[in-house]
Amino acid sequence: MSNIVGIDLGTTFSELAILNAIGKPEIIPNADGDRIMPSAIYFDEDDASLIRVGIEAINSRRLNAKRAVRWIKRHMGDTDYRKNIDGKDWTPVELSSLILKKLKQDCSAEHGEIRDAVISVPAHFDEVRRKATMEAGALAGLNVIGIVNEPVAAALYYATTRKVSGKVLVYDLGGGTFDVTIMDVKGHQMDIICSQGDHALGGIDYDNKILEILEKSYRDKFKAELIISEEDRAKYEDEAEDIKKTLSRRDVAKKMLYGTAGSMRIEITRKMFEEAVTSLMERTDILVEIALEEAHLQPSEISTVLLVGGSTRMPIVSQRLEKIFGFSPETSVNVDECVALGAALHAGLVMLREKPQEVAAGVASGLKDINLVDVCNHSYGTICAPIDKETGKRVIQNRIILHKNTPLPCEATQTFYTVSKGQNAVEVTITQGEDTAVEYVNKIATHKFELPEDRPAECPIKVTYSYDVNQRMHCRFEDVESGRTLEVALGLNKKGQMLEENTKDESKKLAGSKVS
Numbered sequence: 171m172s173n174i175v176g177i178d179l180g181t182t183f184s185e186l187a188i189l190n191a192i193g194k195p196e197i198i199p200n201a202d203g204d205r206i207m208p209s210a211i212y213f214d215e216d217d218a219s220l221i222r223v224g225i226e227a228i229n230s231r232r233l234n235a236k237r238a239v240r241w242i243k244r245h246m247g248d249t250d251y252r253k254n255i256d257g258k259d260w261t262p263v264e265l266s267s268l269i270l271k272k273l274k275q276d277c278s279a280e281h282g283e284i285r286d287a288v289i290s291v292p293a294h295f296d297e298v299r300r301k302a303t304m305e306a307g308a309l310a311g312l313n314v315i316g317i318v319n320e321p322v323a324a325a326l327y328y329a330t331t332r333k334v335s336g337k338v339l340v341y342d343l344g345g346g347t348f349d350v351t352i353m354d355v356k357g358h359q360m361d362i363i364c365s366q367g368d369h370a371l372g373g374i375d376y377d378n379k380i381l382e383i384l385e386k387s388y389r390d391k392f393k394a395e396l397i398i399s400e401e402d403r404a405k406y407e408d409e410a411e412d413i414k415k416t417l418s419r420r421d422v423a424k425k426m427l428y429g430t431a432g433s434m435r436i437e438i439t440r441k442m443f444e445e446a447v448t449s450l451m452e453r454t455d456i457l458v459e460i461a462l463e464e465a466h467l468q469p470s471e472i473s474t475v476l477l478v479g480g481s482t483r484m485p486i487v488s489q490r491l492e493k494i495f496g497f498s499p500e501t502s503v504n505v506d507e508c509v510a511l512g513a514a515l516h517a518g519l520v521m522l523r524e525k526p527q528e529v530a531a532g533v534a535s536g537l538k539d540i541n542l543v544d545v546c547n548h549s550y551g552t553i554c555a556p557i558d559k560e561t562g563k564r565v566i567q568n569r570i571i572l573h574k575n576t577p578l579p580c581e582a583t584q585t586f587y588t589v590s591k592g593q594n595a596v597e598v599t600i601t602q603g604e605d606t607a608v609e610y611v612n613k614i615a616t617h618k619f620e621l622p623e624d625r626p627a628e629c630p631i632k633v634t635y636s637y638d639v640n641q642r643m644h645c646r647f648e649d650v651e652s653g654r655t656l657e658v659a660l661g662l663n664k665k666g667q668m669l670e671e672n673t674k675d676e677s678k679k680l681a682g683s684k685v686s
């Protein structure tokens with residue numbers, strides 16, 4: 171029986187966990203013996219076939235920063251991003267697959283074949299980013315059996331290893347992303363209520379605030395720039411992160427700055443840092459507030475606040491949460507490792523559900539009684555043109571079919587009508603977003619659905635969307651009269667754009683046939 175694996179593919183660090191013989195998740199150290207591996211890549215200058223991943227990449231990037239890649243997760247789903255190395259354009263999916271490949275390779279060396287895996291993603295990741303993550307896994311040679319939201323994975327690990335009950339708020343501030351998730355926990359029954367997040371808010375933004383202080387101090391003293399090359403930037407990014415971490419332990423951090431105009435000593439206090447990051451902390455506060463509103467809960471109704479992600483080690487995080495909730499957040503689980511550990515548990519649950527014969531008895535018994543109900547993290551809809559009751563004119567708008575926070579698996583159907591006489595096709599658009607205004611939602615796929623000729627207006631078209639527990643979405647468009655259907659399962663093309671994968675367009679097959 172092959173290993174059951176969970177992977178936390180993080181902005182700054184990634185790690186892998188497997189389920190042991192009794193169904194308990196364990197972090198597997200990489201070939202360097204490290205339990206967490208920097209999500210960094212370095213393309214060797216002399217040997218084109220050598221791609222360094224992990225701590226070696228971090229260390230090498232000061233030699234030639236142009237050949238290094240960090241924080242690629244921030245570009246997941248960005249179809250324009252490319253890293254050109256020796257004439258080859260690397261996409262975010264390809265770069266992420268190198269990180270996954272390294273984790274897989276190091277783990278396989280000691281533990282045998284690694285095939286089936288669940289990869290975690292931030293809860294607020296949209297459809298394109300989720301699919302991009304799955305693609306990266308497939309490119310790395312993994313069979314991605316599911317995707318799990320990072321705070322859900324962390325809470326799964328937490329709830330199965332600690333006694334917890336009631337409404338739990340998971341505050342997940344990692345290297346590059348922020349998520350807040352509220353869930354209802356009763357023993358091993360976990361129901362997700364809602365999630366909020368920001369895919370561009372994390373530890374690197376806090377590092378950048380320190381970097382700004384370093385650059386300004388140098389400029390004030392020498393009237394010159396501290397950073398004049400990519401390599402300088404790489405060096406001072408590391409120094410800034412180091413200062414940030416020091417300030418989690420002490421009130422003051424001291425450094426030497428070496429620029430072309432001279433060197434200087436600098437002292438940064440925790441107070442200076444906390445003032446500099448006020449706007450970032452306010453962004454997290456607002457998202458906590460929105461999540462509470464969405465869950466229809468007051469802070470006093472939250473029983474536990476669980477911290478996840480390395481950036482929650484900053485004392486200011488606990489202080490602010492204590493102010494909001496009136497009690498200290500829970501810090502008893504390892505904030506760096508709990509996502510991968512929970513992802514491995516999630517992988518076990520997926521295997522038990524889908525391929526129980528491939529799960530060893532010991533693993534199955536370790537997972538028994540755990541029940542997780544996740545929700546849809548976004549609203550999905552379609553663009554339609556109903557008649558406005560007041561003006562009598564048609565208005566183009568987004569109509570939500572699957573609502574955010576609906577428990578998974580879920581399915582919903584709505585009926586729409588053709589607009590004009592003789593209309594022989596309809597452009598169906600799948601949207602993601604909460605707004606009725608078309609300009610404020612993401613159009614994740616568009617497809618032409620051909621209809622029979624010579625019909626009056628107002629022919630019904632049934633639109634059914636479903637979302638399964640493995641975060642796979644499926645859309646079905648049905649022309650009610652003729653029975654023609656268009657089925658769309660979403661995937662990505664080579665350029666990282668959304669395409670209709672496995673599209674079954676029965677309309678073409680049926681074109682020309684008469685339906686009575």
Ligand code: AMP
Pocket residue numbers: 180181182183343344345346372373374411414415416418478479480481482483484505506
């Ligand atoms: P994660 O993505 O959960 O591995 O979190 C990585 C982020 O946590 C990075 O931005 C780190 O700089 C940050 N981090 C790790 N340890 C500390 C610490 N002691 N104080 C502040 N930030 C930290």
